Amino acid sequence: MHNDNFKNKKIIHIDMDAFFASIEELKNPDYKKIPLIVAKDPRKNGGKGVVTTANYNARKFGVHSAISAIEALKLCPDGIFQPPDFDLYRNMSQKIHDIFHEYTDIIETVALDEAYLDVTKNKKDIDNPVLLAHLIQSEIWEKTKLTSSAGISFSKFLAKEASDFKKPAGITVISENDSHDFLMALPIEKYRGVGKKTLIKMNELNIKNGFDLYKMSQNDLIHHFGKFGYILFNRVRGIDNREVSYNQIRKSVGKERTYGKLLSNESDIESELLKISKEVINTVKENKLHGKTIVIKIRYHDFKTITKRTSFDDFIENDYQVIFNLALELINQFPSFENGVRLIGITLTTLFDLKYENIKLDLFDYK
Structure with a gap:
């Protein structure tokens, strides 16, 4: 593709x-020869x-991320199951992001294994995005x-579609001249957001x-699909003006735990709340954030899930004891736990950069 198409x-x-499966294959090369889940x-x-993911050997059997492990076992009874090691994956992701920063600082991280890079102006002063992607x-x-x-295009939507086009180790370019033909031929299930x-x-x-999508009127698409219909109307015409959001602040930090043995004892629930409070605060501190809203989630024995939240004008102090005490206050608003709890979660939201000292939220006497 010629660069003047951009x-x-x-x-x-x-x-x-x-990503995760490939890292596991690095640890154990034997996994490359067999289906790994x-x-x-x-x-x-x-x-x-x-x-979490599966290697390409397992994907041939129909195994993919987000299906239940029991379903994966049925599809691929000879597959090897390897529990995820998220600390290792995060470390590897950081190495890859360090590489991205050699080329541009306009990076929008989507997940540990994917990101958008705006290379319109870049640190290497290379005008050709195909060469940059290869490097x-x-x-x-x-x-x-x-x-x-790698997918290369003039919009986020098309760049994402392009990266998915030739996997693994592929590189696809969708220039402005080629975008219409590409979008017309694209199967509808490949359009982002079109789920089951x-x-x-x-x-x-x-x-x-x-x-077929292109032939639909905007009104008809909105009638059938609501707001997503409007998005699809634009996307099939190659319209996507979203910027690569490289200074986005995380909207929330949440931690939750699922229990095989249901919790019904109040002291056990409090003990778990304390552990989760510590995890939330550790993550918030690592990311130099603080928040104004705390959300507690409880999933009961019958899978009924209830959330309760409380918000403040001032920032909640980044102290796990403060989070724990707020969680205890909210827990009192939940129905009885006597039939058992299978999940507890704490989320801190309405987050902002920690640019100055926290104002202590003096709600409790912690002495």
């Missing part, structure tokens, strides 16, 4: 290939757990021995690809 933005979307083994924990992929491989796929439920409705409306 009149405005030059955006690269980097998506690591089967990154999840807790459902045969050892009563059928619980969700698949980034090569450097990731040299420093981590992991492969990545939306796909059923699309099939009912006989929308199989971008061309």
Whole structure:
């Protein structure tokens, strides 16, 4: 693709290939030869757990992220289950992000394994985004021995679509000249946001690809799909003016725990709240944030889930004891726990950068 096809933005979307599974294969090369499923083994924990990812050998059997571990076992009975090691994945993700920063600081992290890079102006003063993508992929491989796929376009939506087009280790360019043809031929299930439920409705409306979508009026799309219909109307025309948001603050920090053995004892619940409070505060401090809203989530024995929240004008002090005391206050508002609790979560939200000392929220006497 010629560089003059990029009149405005030059955006690269980097998506690591089967990231967690590939890291596990680095640790144990034998995994490369067999189907690997990154999840807790459902045969050892009563059928619980969700698949985090799977290597390409396991994907051939239909195993993919977000399905239950028990379903993965049925699809791929000879697969090896490996529990995820998120500390290791986060460390590897940081190495990859350090590489990104050699090229640009306009980086929007989507997850540990993917990010958008605005390289319209970049630190290497390279005008050709294809060359930049090749350099980034090569450097990731040299420093981590992991492969990545790159999508290059003038918008975030198309860059993301492009990175998914040739996996693994692919590179795809969608220029402004090529975007219409690409979008017309794209199967409707490949449009971002078209999930299982939306796909059923699309099939009912006989929308199989971008061309079918293009023929729909804006009013009809909004009628059938609400706000998402308006987004689809623009996307199929290559319209996506979203910037690469590189200074986004995390909207919330939350930690939750699921219990195989249900908790019904009040002191056990309080003990867990204290542990989770410490985890939340550690993460908030690491990210140099503070918040004004605390949310408690409880999932009962029958899977009924209730949340309670409280917000303040001032920032809540970054002290786990403060969070714990606020959690105890909120817990008193929940129905009885006597039939058992299977999940407890604490989230701190309405977050802002910690640019100055916290104002102590003097709600309790902590002495």
